[in-house]
Amino acid sequence: MGEAIWINAKLYTGQRVIENGRMIVTENGTIRALGDELLPVPAHARVIDCNGALLMPGFIDVHVHGGNGYGMMEGTYEALDGISRFHARHGTTAFLATTSTAAKETIVRALRNAAETIGKTSGAELTGIHLEGPYLDEKRRGAQSKEHLRLPAADEIDEFTEAAGGHIRLVTLAPEIEGGMEAVERFASKGITVSAGHSDATMAQVEAAVRLGLSHTTHHFNGMSPLHHREPGLAGAGLMLEELTTELICDGIHVHPSVVKLLFEMKSPEKVCMITDAVSPAGLPDGEYGEVIVRSGEITLKNGSSLAGSSLTMLQALKNAIQYTGFPIEKVLPSMTIVPARQVRLDRVKGTLAPGKHADFVLLTPELDLLSTHVRGVEVFRSDND
Incomplete structure (x- = not known):
């Protein structure tokens, strides 16, 4: 799968909202880092442009x-x-x-x-x-x-x-x-x-x-x-x-x-x-x-x-x-x-977007229509494939 960075998202971490947010997901499906446009793109990482979509915890x-x-x-x-x-x-x-x-x-x-x-x-x-x-x-x-x-x-x-x-x-x-x-x-x-x-x-x-x-x-x-x-x-x-x-x-x-x-x-x-x-x-x-x-x-x-x-x-x-x-x-x-x-005692690994946690997240339109669902960094649903 390789490392990936999600850019140009309105990022809801569960604790704060980051305009023009970015999130780096490791090869093993955990979050390595997140931040705004100043977060550098790692070498060899796949770059996924969210085009202003809302990215939030699943x-x-x-x-x-x-x-x-x-x-x-x-x-x-x-x-x-x-x-x-x-x-x-x-x-x-x-x-x-x-x-x-x-x-x-x-x-x-x-x-x-x-x-x-x-x-x-x-x-x-x-x-x-x-x-x-x-x-x-x-x-x-x-x-x-x-x-x-x-x-x-x-x-x-x-x-x-x-x-x-x-x-x-x-x-x-x-x-x-x-x-x-x-x-x-x-x-x-x-x-x-x-x-x-x-x-x-x-x-x-x-x-x-x-x-x-x-x-x-x-x-x-x-x-x-x-x-x-x-x-x-x-x-x-x-x-x-x-x-x-x-x-x-x-x-x-x-x-x-x-x-x-x-x-x-x-x-x-x-x-x-x-x-x-x-x-x-x-x-x-x-x-x-x-x-x-x-x-x-x-x-x-x-x-x-x-x-x-x-x-x-x-x-x-x-x-x-x-x-x-x-x-x-x-x-x-x-x-x-x-x-x-x-x-249910899963908060150590799930529930917010933070470094070290599972990359469980969704992408939504500003109207809250679902674009895609991701579990441990893997896309398990995409609306245009439905």
């Missing part, structure tokens, strides 16, 4: 189940690679394959397959696993399988983490269920970020879980006890507790645009983690797909009782967040890059 999605007809729970390499290619077409450069509540053997198979596929996808890089369920509260289960919900047990937690080969980076559970607090502590002791979701927890229960290691909430406002003036619930706790970073599905369906603005203003972008929660039919035409129906981008169970994931992409989430909040790109961008990287 998006990191820590909560994605599928896309373009592929689902993580299929338990195959083809499914995970299909997910990676679909989301790379929308600016995602790294993701956590996310499970759903299912029979234990189905979850174990999906975990093993994901562990074997880490680093082998051809689109966005599969960097780990998000275990969502099966330790959820039935009252807030949403589209999660009622039949397979269960209480956490130490031996099963150990079996799941072993099947995943140590690659579980995030877990969603309901801390208030029997054994939930012990599960928070057990997962946290393994270095796994613990998130409260599909939970009916009270404020006091959330505070207790935070003391045991809880640090994240799953798709905030959705699938959780709501904010009430006499009981703040998990929704209120997420807004008020500094220790908690809140996930956000910014599609204008799961959370009203005004509430998106409220969340960003109350928590700050450094405590908001944008996700897609995309499921298998994301990117497909309207219609029925198994147990769900897709209508104008909204995905629900056939009986209409619950939303069932989303058809959102990270690029659309960026556009929506800018529109809903009125914030500039550089203020929203951390919620899609360094915040998710930090929350």
Whole structure:
């Protein structure tokens, strides 16, 4: 591949904006240097002229189940690679394959397959696993399988983490269920970020879980006890507790645009983690797909009782967040890059553009249309090749 220098870009490093920016990418796919037009062009380096395009860190999605007809729970390499290619077409450069509540053997198979596929996808890089369920509260289960919900047990937690080969980076559970607090502590002791979701927890229960290691909430406002003036619930706790970073599905369906603005203003972008929660039919035409129906981008169970994931992409989430909040790109961008990287302990190598970090980046037009997606310096999507 050789060393390359990207020139004439509006460079968003994740920490600052550099007009007429330049970035040098090494042969092994890391960033060697970045700066303005004074940064010299190395001898023998390929020179790529960005012609004024926006160059920014690639998006990191820590909560994605599928896309373009592929689902993580299929338990195959083809499914995970299909997910990676679909989301790379929308600016995602790294993701956590996310499970759903299912029979234990189905979850174990999906975990093993994901562990074997880490680093082998051809689109966005599969960097780990998000275990969502099966330790959820039935009252807030949403589209999660009622039949397979269960209480956490130490031996099963150990079996799941072993099947995943140590690659579980995030877990969603309901801390208030029997054994939930012990599960928070057990997962946290393994270095796994613990998130409260599909939970009916009270404020006091959330505070207790935070003391045991809880640090994240799953798709905030959705699938959780709501904010009430006499009981703040998990929704209120997420807004008020500094220790908690809140996930956000910014599609204008799961959370009203005004509430998106409220969340960003109350928590700050450094405590908001944008996700897609995309499921298998994301990117497909309207219609029925198994147990769900897709209508104008909204995905629900056939009986209409619950939303069932989303058809959102990270690029659309960026556009929506800018529109809903009125914030500039550089203020929203951390919620899609360094915040998710930090929350799942990838921030040493991903999340910002800086020397020594992976060259995971996207090129966008000034109108925020995607030109190309790059993972560790390799182009994995280009719009004119689509």
